[in-house]
Amino acid sequence: MNAPEDAVDRILLAEAVEGGRPSGPVATVDDPTGFLTLALARAWAGSTGSGATPDEEDLRAYADSAAEDRAATDATTAAGAVVEHATTLAGAVADAELVVLRLPKSLAALDEIAATVAAAASPTVRLLAGGRVKHMTRGMNDVLARHFGSVRASLGVQKSRVLVAERPVRPAPGRGPDYPRSERHEDLGLTVWAHGSAFAGTGVDLGTRLLLSQLDRLPAGATTVVDLGCGTGLLATAAARQLPEATVWATDDSRAAVWSTTATARANGVGDQVRTRWWDSLADLGPASVDVVVCNPPFHRGTAKDSGAALAMFADAARVLRPGGELWVVFNSHLPYLPVLRRVVGSTIVATQDPHYLVTRSTRGRTGPRGDGRPTSAASDPS
Numbered sequence: 001m002n003a004p005e006d007a008v009d010r011i012l013l014a015e016a017v018e019g020g021r022p023s024g025p026v027a028t029v030d031d032p033t034g035f036l037t038l039a040l041a042r043a044w045a046g047s048t049g050s051g052a053t054p055d056e057e058d059l060r061a062y063a064d065s066a067a068e069d070r071a072a073t074d075a076t077t078a079a080g081a082v083v084e085h086a087t088t089l090a091g092a093v094a095d096a097e098l099v100v101l102r103l104p105k106s107l108a109a110l111d112e113i114a115a116t117v118a119a120a121a122s123p124t125v126r127l128l129a130g131g132r133v134k135h136m137t138r139g140m141n142d143v144l145a146r147h148f149g150s151v152r153a154s155l156g157v158q159k160s161r162v163l164v165a166e167r168p169v170r171p172a173p174g175r176g177p178d179y180p181r182s183e184r185h186e187d188l189g190l191t192v193w194a195h196g197s198a199f200a201g202t203g204v205d206l207g208t209r210l211l212l213s214q215l216d217r218l219p220a221g222a223t224t225v226v227d228l229g230c231g232t233g234l235l236a237t238a239a240a241r242q243l244p245e246a247t248v249w250a251t252d253d254s255r256a257a258v259w260s261t262t263a264t265a266r267a268n269g270v271g272d273q274v275r276t277r278w279w280d281s282l283a284d285l286g287p288a289s290v291d292v293v294v295c296n297p298p299f300h301r302g303t304a305k306d307s308g309a310a311l312a313m314f315a316d317a318a319r320v321l322r323p324g325g326e327l328w329v330v331f332n333s334h335l336p337y338l339p340v341l342r343r344v345v346g347s348t349i350v351a352t353q354d355p356h357y358l359v360t361r362s363t364r365g366r367t368g369p370r371g372d373g374r375p376t377s378a379a380s381d382p383s
């Protein structure tokens with residue numbers, strides 16, 4: 001079932017279908033519910049601007065998020081729409097005449113998308129990027145203007161607007177999009193690689209930094225570690241260095257994060273130890289199979305504050321941790337996660353804190369997990 005669309009979807013769809021079916025491939029990027037992809041498939045079923053026969057390559061969808069990729073794939077498959085679900089952005093937009101996306105929150109994410117479209121799409125491509133007016137900034141126009149000769153904004157409809165970019169500026173021969181990027185952090189002894197949408201880019205978030213400062217306290221005998229929501233892989237890489245005998249699973253819902261982590265781990269000499277996975281849950285790891293989980297959970301979903309993902313991650317961690325295993329989490333001090341961690345995982349202490357963040361260590365109850373995220377022996381908590 002296709003999820004209900006919103007005003008941004010509607011204005012993007014109206015702008016996309018105006019002028020009819022393009023003569024070449026069409027790509028949707030990060031269409032979270034599959035609505036746009038499916039609506040375009042329906043709008044143009046059986047018609048092509050060039051008179052060519054539609055084939056499977058005509059309509060492509062690319063999603064960075066594993067959960068959104070699944071939702072969009074389910075929606076289009078259930079409706080019987082012929083859509084190629086691409087595994088790379090460059091593959092999705094190659095030779096495209098039309099690219100439709102919702103504006104990402106970060107300018108770096110938009111920059112990488114715009115650079116990729118400008119380099120790989122047709123010279124006559126039209127890129128449509130829609131968003132809520134309150135979330136749109138002048139900087140978004142400026143980013144698009146770096147990669148396209150023409151950028152204009154549509155009229156606003158229901159507090160939403162579309163930026164229309166045309167006349168892509170091709171990169172110099174032999175040069176592609178300037179991503180991923182890297183930065184050396186001498187104070188941490190780490191080199192970070194980051195795609196545009198990766199959390200904190202090539203920088204180091206203050207919460208991540210605080211959790212990094214605690215990794216020398218991980219249990220020395222740990223052989224299986226998970227960095228849950230690995231971003232650019234700083235925690236996974238530092239944990240691998242701290243525990244050279246351990247296998248570190250670095251998982252993230254975002255493809256860009258997983259690719260960034262692979263590059264970061266390799267750059268720091270622990271590429272063989274860190275196993276990256278594009279996962280939005282730990283369902284593929286068995287119960288009681290992990291010694292340590294480290295996690296800096298997301299605090300936002302897109303532009304909205306949302307604790308849902310963090311709470312699901314804690315339950316996931318509780319399931320995979322062996323009795324006595326440890327979950328290390330960093331979060332903003334105002335978030336009410338301490339009682340949740342005690343209830344869902346087990347005994348929890350504050351390992352360190354600063355004016356903004358808490359780092360906690362939760363120990364999985366000794367009576368063994370029930371596989372449902374419920375605590376096994378957390379009734380009395382010393383902290």
Ligand SMILES: C[S@@+](CC[C@H](N)C(=O)[O-])C[C@H]1O[C@@H](n2cnc3c(N)ncnc32)[C@H](O)[C@@H]1O
Binds near residue numbers: 205208232234252280
């Ligand atoms: C606050 S960032 C932390 C990134 C990195 N660990 C760090 O400290 O720099 C949270 C990360 O969780 C990822 N994420 C969000 N929901 C997720 C889920 N359900 N499963 C796995 N990762 C998720 C996001 O893509 C993001 O990379």
